[in-house]
Amino acid sequence: MIRFLQFLIFLIVLTSCKSKLETKGVLQxxxxxxxxxxxxxxxxxxxxxxxxxxxxxxxxxALAATGLLFNNAYCQxxxxxxxxxxLMTGARPESIQVIENFTYFREQNPDIIxxxxxxxxxxxxxxxxxxxxxxxxxxxxxxxxSRKSVAMVNPKVAFGFKLPENQKLxxxxxxxxxxxxxxxxxxxxxxxxxxxxxADFPDNEYEDGHNTDLAIATxxxxxxxxxxxxxxxxxxxxxxxxxxxxxxxxxxxxxxxxIQLAEHVEAPKNGATMGLHASxxxxxxxxIPKKGDIDKELALNLKHAYxxxxxxxxxxxxxxxxALDDAGVRDNTIIILWSDHGWHLGDMGIWGKATNxxxxxxxxxxxSTPNMPAAIRGKKTDALVELVDMYPTLCDLxxxxxxxxLEGQSFAPLLSDPGRDWKKAVFSQxxxxxxxxxxxxxxxxxxxxxxxxxxIEEVEENIKAQQGDNWNRELFENRLxxxxxRTNNYRFVVWKDYTKPKADPxxxxxxxxxxxxxxxxxxxxxxxxxxxxxxxxxxxxxQGNLAIMP
Numbered sequence: 001m002i003r004f005l006q007f008l009i010f011l012i013v014l015t016s017c018k019s020k021l022e023t024k025g026v027l028q029x030x031x032x033x034x035x036x037x038x039x040x041x042x043x044x045x046x047x048x049x050x051x052x053x054x055x056x057x058x059x060x061x062a063l064a065a066t067g068l069l070f071n072n073a074y075c076q077x078x079x080x081x082x083x084x085x086x087l088m089t090g091a092r093p094e095s096i097q098v099i100e101n102f103t104y105f106r107e108q109n110p111d112i113i114x115x116x117x118x119x120x121x122x123x124x125x126x127x128x129x130x131x132x133x134x135x136x137x138x139x140x141x142x143x144x145x146s147r148k149s150v151a152m153v154n155p156k157v158a159f160g161f162k163l164p165e166n167q168k169l170x171x172x173x174x175x176x177x178x179x180x181x182x183x184x185x186x187x188x189x190x191x192x193x194x195x196x197x198x199a200d201f202p203d204n205e206y207e208d209g210h211n212t213d214l215a216i217a218t219x220x221x222x223x224x225x226x227x228x229x230x231x232x233x234x235x236x237x238x239x240x241x242x243x244x245x246x247x248x249x250x251x252x253x254x255x256x257x258x259i260q261l262a263e264h265v266e267a268p269k270n271g272a273t274m275g276l277h278a279s280x281x282x283x284x285x286x287x288i289p290k291k292g293d294i295d296k297e298l299a300l301n302l303k304h305a306y307x308x309x310x311x312x313x314x315x316x317x318x319x320x321x322x323a324l325d326d327a328g329v330r331d332n333t334i335i336i337l338w339s340d341h342g343w344h345l346g347d348m349g350i351w352g353k354a355t356n357x358x359x360x361x362x363x364x365x366x367x368s369t370p371n372m373p374a375a376i377r378g379k380k381t382d383a384l385v386e387l388v389d390m391y392p393t394l395c396d397l398x399x400x401x402x403x404x405x406l407e408g409q410s411f412a413p414l415l416s417d418p419g420r421d422w423k424k425a426v427f428s429q430x431x432x433x434x435x436x437x438x439x440x441x442x443x444x445x446x447x448x449x450x451x452x453x454x455x456i457e458e459v460e461e462n463i464k465a466q467q468g469d470n471w472n473r474e475l476f477e478n479r480l481x482x483x484x485x486r487t488n489n490y491r492f493v494v495w496k497d498y499t500k501p502k503a504d505p506x507x508x509x510x511x512x513x514x515x516x517x518x519x520x521x522x523x524x525x526x527x528x529x530x531x532x533x534x535x536x537x538x539x540x541x542x543q544g545n546l547a548i549m550p
Contacts, residue, residue, distance in 0.1 A: 032230040033370055033398055034333040035119070036324065039132055039234065040313055041080065041241040042353060044342035045364045047310070054260065056253050056311045059318030060366070063337060067368030068415055069380045074426045074486055075387050078341040078353045078360035079440045081105075081134035083387065087338075088114050088133060088144075090391030090406040092427075092542070094498065099431055099481075101439035102187070104135050106143075113403050115391045116144040119232045122400045125222050130211035130236030149218040152210075159207040161245060162199040169193050169286055181446040189437060190446050195285035196244035196305035198251035203315065206246055208237045212316040216323040223327055230398075235320055240309035240343075242281060250308040250315070259307070261299050262346035263518070268357075270522040272495060272509055273462040274434045275355060275482060278455040280447070281438035282351040290451035294351065303345050332370050334397055338387060339363040347518075354430060354438050356484040356493050357519055358511075361428040363387065369397055372415055381418035384426045384486065385411050409546050425537060425545040428484040431498070434459045435477045442478060470506045480506075485538045489514055492534040510534070 047057040049064035050071075076086040082093040085105035089112050093099050097108040105112070116126040117140075126146045133140055141148075161167045170193030177191035185191055203209030215235045222231050239246060267276050282288050282302075294302070317337070324330040340363070344350045347359045354360065365385065368377075388408035395402050396412040413420065431440055435456070437447055448456060464471045481498035484491060493509035508531055510524035524531050537545065 031332060032123070034230050034329055035124075035232045035394060035398065036320070036333055036335045037116075037128075037132070037232065037234045038317060038320070038335070038337040039084075039130070039236040040337070040339045040364075041131055041236070041238050042341065042343050043237075043240055043310065043313070043339035043364060044345075044359065045362060046307070046345075047314075047364060049366070050364060054254070054258060055307055057314040059314045059321060060337065060364075063317070063321065063335065063368060064366050065378045067335065067366050067372065067378075068376055068418060070365040070367075070385055070411075071380050071382050072426075072486075073338070073363050073365035073385050073387065074361045074428055075339075075341045075363050076427070077429055077440070078355060079430070079438070080340055082440065083340040084132070084134045087340075087387040087390055088116075088140075090115065090388060090403070090408055092388060092407050093429060095407060099429075099498075100436075100441040101134060102441055105133075106140065112405065114140060114144045115394065116232050116234065118391075118395070118403060119398070119400065120144070120146045122398075124230050124232045125226065126232040126234075127218055127222070128234030128236065129214040129218065130208065130234075131238050132234040132236045147222075149214045150221050152214070157205050157210055159210070161193055161197050161243070162201055162205075163197055166193050166197050173286055177446065181444070184444070185446050189281065189284045189439065190450065192284045192286055193243065194287040195242060195282060195302060198246060198248040198305070198308060200248045203247055203312070206312070208239055208313055208316050209247075211236065212319055215320055219323060219327065223329065235317075237313045237316065239313050240306050242285065244302075244305035244309045246309050246312035250312040251304065253311055254304055254307055256300055256304050259300055259303055261296070261303060262344075264520050265346055265349045266520070267348055268509070268511070268519055268522050270525065271519075272482065272493065272507055272522075273459070273466045274432050274476060274480065274495070275357070275493070275509065276348060276350055277352065277354060277433040277436075277438065278452070278459055279351040280452060280455075281354070283452070283455075291455060293349075294346065299346055302351070306343075306345060334370065334394065335366075335368045336390065336394065337364065337366045338390065339365075340387075352438055354436075354440065355433050356428060356430045356482040358486075358491060358513075358517075359519075360430075361484065361486070367393075367415070369415060376415060376418065379418050381414055382488075383411070383414050383418065383420075383422035384488065385414075385423070386426045407542065413547075413549075422547045423545055425485045425487045427542050427545075428486070429498075430482050430484075432476055432480045432482070434463060467507070483538070485534065487534075487537070490530075490534060491519060492531075492538060494535070494538055505535075508535075 046055050049061040075083045077093050081101040082098045085098040120126045129149045174191035177185035341353050342360045392410040396410040479497045483494045491511040494505045495507040496505040497503045508524040509522045511519040
């Protein structure tokens with residue numbers, strides 16, 4: 001009888017423990033972290049938290065003070081669609097066959113599982129406002145997102161230029177190009193208005209402010225309808241992408257006398273003549289010279305406009321973060337902020353993205369997590385990371401499994417040990433910037449026949465002069481790819497035919513970041529042994545340069 005009573009008590013205790021564990025499991029399920037996924041278009045690390053002396057970015061700076069900032073984060077290609085398709089699928093541009101803006105990633109990869117799609121499958125509500133993907137209206141609506149954002153707060157608001165004279169100019173220019181070259185003229189970037197405009201309108205009568213309103217309202221709707229379900233909320237900022245339009249109060253924040261222009265405005269000495277373009281994206285704007293240098297007065301106005309848009313975006317992010325606080329969910333929300341690529345603001349003599357250099361491929365990346373150790377908050381890490389690493393990282397942090405197709409490495413270990421040894425190298429690429437449009441697509445008839453024609457011819461002659469017998473129009477316009485490998489000490493660019501992976505490179509660029517962080521001199525020709533060593537490392541690919549885990 002005593003043994004029977006002991007056994008009965010054991011069963012009762014076991015059942016009680018099981019019940020508690022099950023209850024604990026439910027509670028843990030309910031407490032899975034939310035994710036606020038903040039995307040910013042064309043933002044280089046021109047922020048106070050990254051050391052800018054002039055950028056006014058208090059809200060992003062405050063986020064960095066509560067999280068971990070990555071000093072050395074790099075995109076996989078410095079143009080919108082390939083970069084975003086890569087990070088959203090967790091695979092690299094050539095793996096998903098997206099190397100220019102007009103290939104929709106689903107057309108090439110109908111079954112690939114995207115980041116929000118994977119979180120949806122794992123119990124998350126997934127939703128976005130603004131620009132997350134590049135094309136198909138920034139959506140992948142059916143597969144990536146479990147719901148739509150709330151209805152438009154102000155359905156009558158019109159985005160873009162506010163001043164009638166600028167609206168008229170853009171409309172007339174667009175109509176002229178369409179009449180001559182067809183509807184694709186606008187897709188290819190012709191028929192533009194001015195580069196910038198700052199008018200006295202409220203924040204939410206411009207696109208990013210409006211989309212922030214939608215994001216806040218959508219978050220409140222999700223929390224009200226299903227407070228125990230975690231959410232993945234994408235908030236995409238379209239500024240500081242051209243055109244630079246925002247409320248005038250952000251222009252007024254800056255004293256133009258204090259704005260510093262680019263220090264190095266020449267192409268890299270001995271650099272690849274096909275590695276830089278003629279600033280096509282900026283020159284397409286109606287008020288920008290079609291040839292020649294951008295003079296100092298205009299350059300100051302352009303950088304002023306870029307900075308004003310950065311501050312406008314920063315203000316919207318501040319509103320979103322305040323809404324998280326007001327809703328009482330910030331303590332259980334992973335916040336990750338990133339940009340799809342950098343931007344030349346006169347650096348190396350050009351304006352735009354679309355190169356393989358540091359200024360175009362290095363991006364801001366900041367993450368704050370609920371359980372981040374207090375000693376880590378506000379720290380910076382010099383570890384080399386890539387945007388393609390974000391997918392596995394967020395999965396790790398949320399306790400979600402990793403799909404087999406991923407080509408990045410979770411940087412979650414850096415959140416507890418920012419100084420640990422990490423990747424040996426990271427990789428970017430871009431096809432012949434000089435002989436492609438800024439969307440990385442081949443040159444169109446319109447580009448060749450408009451005012452861009454002489455610029456293209458000039459660049460082409462420079463390439464022929466440098467490359468000599470290597471010159472081949474079909475190769476340089478359609479098949480030549482620059483592959484950039486960034487190590488702790490060097491940027492190494494290998495130019496080769498991307499359709500023939502085993503083909504010999506036709507040109508190398510090598511920049512010593514210890515002595516020449518602005519990449520002003522290509523030292524490849526004088527360092528054949530080092531080039532050989534780096535080429536061996538390059539040929540190991542991303543797999544051969546991952547961080548070694550214990």
